Amino acid sequence: MKELIRSLTECFGPSGHEEAVRALIRRELPRGAETRVDAMGNLIVHRTGAAGGRRIMLAAHMDEIGIVVTHVDQKGFLRFGNVGGVLSMPLTGGRVRFAQGITGVIGLEKLEDPSRVPSLDKFYIDVGAPGPADCPVRVGDVACFNRDFEEVGARIVAKAMDDRIGCAILLEVMKELGRSPHDLYFVFTVQEEVGVRGAGTSGYGVEPEIALAVDITLTGDTPECAPMAVALGSGPAIKIKDSGMLAHTGVKDWLLRTAEAGGIPCQREVLVRGTTDASAIQVSRAGVPAGCVSIPTRYAHSPSEMVDYGDVEAVVQLLLRALAEPVDIG
Amino acid sequence: MLLQRLSEAHGIAGHEEEVRAVLLEQIRDRVDACRIDGMGNLIALKKGTGSSPLRVLVAAHMDEVGLMITSAEESGVLRFAKVGGIDDRVLPARVVLIGPKRVPGVIGVKPVHLLDKGERDRVTESRQLTIDVGATGKAEAEKLAPRGEFAVFATEFIALSDPSSGYRTVQGKAFDDRAGCAILVELLQERFPFDLVAAFTVQEEVGLRGARVAAGAEKPDAALVLECTGANEVPTTRDTSPSTRLGSGPAITLRDTSFISDPRLVELFRTAAREKSIPHQYKQPNIGGTDAGSIHRARDGVPSLTLAVPARYIHSPSSILDLTDFENTAALAREALHRLPRGFVP
Numbered sequence: 198m199k200e201l202i203r204s205l206t207e208c209f210g211p212s213g214h215e216e217a218v219r220a221l222i223r224r225e226l227p228r229g230a231e232t233r234v235d236a237m238g239n240l241i242v243h244r245t246g247a248a249g250g251r252r253i254m255l256a257a258h259m260d261e262i263g264i265v266v267t268h269v270d271q272k273g274f275l276r277f278g279n280v281g282g283v284l285s286m287p288l289t290g291g292r293v294r295f296a297q298g299i300t301g302v303i304g305l306e307k308l309e310d311p312s313r314v315p316s317l318d319k320f321y322i323d324v325g326a327p328g329p330a331d332c333p334v335r336v337g338d339v340a341c342f343n344r345d346f347e348e349v350g351a352r353i354v355a356k357a358m359d360d361r362i363g364c365a366i367l368l369e370v371m372k373e374l375g376r377s378p379h380d381l382y383f384v385f386t387v388q389e390e391v392g393v394r395g396a397g398t399s400g401y402g403v404e405p406e407i408a409l410a411v412d413i414t415l416t417g418d419t420p421e422c423a424p425m426a427v428a429l430g431s432g433p434a435i436k437i438k439d440s441g442m443l444a445h446t447g448v449k450d451w452l453l454r455t456a457e458a459g460g461i462p463c464q465r466e467v468l469v470r471g472t473t474d475a476s477a478i479q480v481s482r483a484g485v486p487a488g489c490v491s492i493p494t495r496y497a498h499s500p501s502e503m504v505d506y507g508d509v510e511a512v513v514q515l516l517l518r519a520l521a522e523p524v525d526i527g
Numbered sequence: 528m529l530l531q532r533l534s535e536a537h538g539i540a541g542h543e544e545e546v547r548a549v550l551l552e553q554i555r556d557r558v559d560a561c562r563i564d565g566m567g568n569l570i571a572l573k574k575g576t577g578s579s580p581l582r583v584l585v586a587a588h589m590d591e592v593g594l595m596i597t598s599a600e601e602s603g604v605l606r607f608a609k610v611g612g613i614d615d616r617v618l619p620a621r622v623v624l625i626g627p628k629r630v631p632g633v634i635g636v637k638p639v640h641l642l643d644k645g646e647r648d649r650v651t652e653s654r655q656l657t658i659d660v661g662a663t664g665k666a667e668a669e670k671l672a673p674r675g676e677f678a679v680f681a682t683e684f685i686a687l688s689d690p691s692s693g694y695r696t697v698q699g700k701a702f703d704d705r706a707g708c709a710i711l712v713e714l715l716q717e718r719f720p721f722d723l724v725a726a727f728t729v730q731e732e733v734g735l736r737g738a739r740v741a742a743g744a745e746k747p748d749a750a751l752v753l754e755c756t757g758a759n760e761v762p763t764t765r766d767t768s769p770s771t772r773l774g775s776g777p778a779i780t781l782r783d784t785s786f787i788s789d790p791r792l793v794e795l796f797r798t799a800a801r802e803k804s805i806p807h808q809y810k811q812p813n814i815g816g817t818d819a820g821s822i823h824r825a826r827d828g829v830p831s832l833t834l835a836v837p838a839r840y841i842h843s844p845s846s847i848l849d850l851t852d853f854e855n856t857a858a859l860a861r862e863a864l865h866r867l868p869r870g871f872v873p
Contacts, residue, residue, distance in 0.1 A: 212787065213782060213790075235828055236827060237823070237828035265781075266812070267767075267768060267811050267812050267813060268767050270766040270767070279813070336768070336811065336812070337782070337809055394786075395828075398828030401827045401828075402826075
C-alpha cells in the first residue's frame with residue numbers, strides 16, 4: 198500500500214484540477230468496476246451488494262491545496278492567491294509544481310515588520326523566467342506544493358496526504374473487501390478544499406442511506422500545540438463533531454462498536470476547526486445519516502503532512518469489518 | 528436604451544419588483560414561457576431549434592446593493608443598514624431615494640470646518656451615519672420613511688464620452704448586474720440550438736440566494752452567468768494586476784471565491800473569442816463571487832462559467848462602463864453559446 202500512497206501523494210491535483218489523480222485512481226481500480234464521472238468531475242465507483250444491505254457512500258477527496266497565479270509582473274515573477282487553506286509560514290524557500298511540470302521557487306519580499314506573519318500578497322514565485330514574455334505560466338494556472346513522499350520511522354510523510362491517504366484507503370478497502378450485503382459507492386470527490394463542493398453534488402447523485410467520509414484530522418500530540426485528544430499511532434479517529442458537522446449518533450456508535458468488536462484501538466474525535474465531505478453529504482437532498490473515519494495527521498496543510506502507517510492499516514481494517522456485516526444505526 | 532432604464536430602476540436585494548416589471552415587459556413577447564417563482568426570480572424559457580438536447584441556464588441578477596431604514600431618531604434623522612457589500616467611505620453626503628415613492632434624503636456628514644484632526648483621518652462607520660429627509664421630528668420621519676423601507680443611490684444615467692473620442696463610456700448605478708440583465712434580454716431575441724432558460728435572479732448581493740432555487744428547479748445541463756465585475760485601474764506603485772481593465776473586453780472568470788469555472792466552458796469561450804477576434808480578458812482569480820457559486824452546486828452539479836462586463840467603481844453610487852465592452856460581452860456570449868457541443872453532457 199505504501200507504493201500506492203507514494204504515487205497518489207506525488208500526483209498533481211489542486212482543487213479544480215483533479216484529472217491526473219482521477220486517472221491514477223482509475224488505473225488502480227479492481228478490474229470490471231462500474232464507474233462514472235459526474236458533471237463536477239467526481240469519480241463514482243459502484244459495487245453491488247449481496248442482499249439485505251444498505252446503500253452506503255464512502256467519500257475521499259482527490260483535490261489538494263495549492264496556489265493560483267493572479268499576476269505575472271514586468272520582471273517575470275508570479276503573484277499568487279490560495280487554492281484552499283494555504284498557510285504563509287511554510288512557504289518561503291518552498292517549491293511549487295505546475296501541471297505542465299514547471300517548477301517554481303517561492304520567495305518573500307523584504308518585510309517592514311518581520312515579527313508578523315506575512316500575508317500571501319507578500320510572496321511571489323520565481324519560475325526562472327527573465328521577463329513576462331518568456332514566462333511559461335499564465336494567470337489562472339494552478340500549482341501544487343512540491344515535496345516527495347518519505348518514510349520516517351513508523352510514520353510516512355508527504356504533501357497532499359490530505360486526502361490521498363483517504364483515496365488509498367478506499368482503494369485498499371475495495372480490493373480487500375469480500376462479500377458484503379451493502380450496495381457500496383466509493384466516491385472520489387473534487388473541490389473539497391475550497392468548500393466541500395464535489396461532495397454535495399455527488400451525495401445528491403448517489404442518494405445514499407448512510408455516508409462516511411474518510412479524511413484526515415488534526416492531532417494534539419506535538420510540542421506546545423493547541424489541545425486536542427487525538428494522537429498519531431493511537432488508531433482511527435471516529436468523528437463525534439467538527440465545525441461543519443455533528444456526526445449521526447447511530448453512525449458514530451456503529452463505528453465505535455465495530456472497532457471494539459474487532460479489537461481495533463480507536464479515538465473519539467472532536468475537531469474544533471475544519472470539516473470534511475461528510476458535512477455536505479449530510480445535508481444533501483432530504484438529509485443523510487453521516488459520519489467520518491479520520492486519519493490523525495500532523496502538520497496538516499503543510500507540504501509535509503505526517504501520518505502513522507499503523508493508523509492507516511487500522512482504518513482499512515475498521516472499514517472492512519464495518520462493511521462486511523449488516524448495519525444497525527438505530 | 529434598456530441599460531439606462533434598468534440602471535435607473537430601483538431594486539435592492541429583496542425588492543426587485545420594479546426591475547422585474549421592466550424586464551417582464553421586455554421579454555414577454557420574445558419567449559415561449561415565463562414565470563415568477565416563490566422567491567421572485569423571473570424565469571423564462573426560449574425553446575431551441577431542436578438540434579441540441581441540452582438545457583442551458585443563463586442567469587443575471589436583478590438586485591443591487593443599497594440601504595434599508597432601520598429606525599428614526601427623535602430629531603427626525605433616520606438610521607439605516609447596508610444591504611449587500613458597500614464600502615462605508617462612499618456613503619457620506621450622498622443623495623438617496625427612499626421607497627417606491629422615491630422620497631429624497633441626504634446621508635449626513637459633518638462639515639470640514641468642524642472636524643477635529645482625529646476625525647479627518649478616520650472613516651465614519653455606517654452605523655453612525657444617518658439619512659436626513661428634512662423631517663423636523665420622529666413622527667414625520669417615520670411617515671416619510673417607515674422602518675424597513677429600502678433606499679438606493681439617486682444616480683442619473685449619463686453618457687460620459689465625447690463621441691469623437693472613440694470611447695463610449697457611460698456612468699450610472701447598479702450596472703452590477705443590470706448590464707448582465709440587459710445582455711440576457713438581448714440573447715432572448717434569437718433561438719439557440721438548445722433550450723435556453725433565462726433566469727433573472729433575486730438576492731445575489733446578499734448571498735447568491737435566488738440563483739440557488741432557480742437552478743434547483745430548472746435542472747440545467749450547463750450554466751452561463753452574465754455579470755458586471757469590478758475594474759480597478761487605480762495607479763499603484765506595486766507591480767500587481769488589476770482585477771480587470773475597462774476597454775479590454777468581457778472578463779472570463781477562471782475561479783473566484785464561490786466556484787471554479789468548468790474548464791471545457793473556459794476553452795469554449797476562449798476559442799470563440801479568439802476565432803471571432805472578440806477582445807477578452809481573464810478576471811484576476813480569487814476575487815468575489817457570483818450566482819455561479821450557487822448554480823454549480825445545484826442538484827448533482829452544473830458545469831458553469833461567469834462572463835462579465837468590466838465596470839469601474841461598482842457597489843458605489845456611480846459606476847463607469849464602456850459600451851464597447853458591453854457589446855463585446857453580448858457578442859462573446861452569443862458566439863460561445865452557439866458553439867456549445869450537443870454532446871457536452873455525456
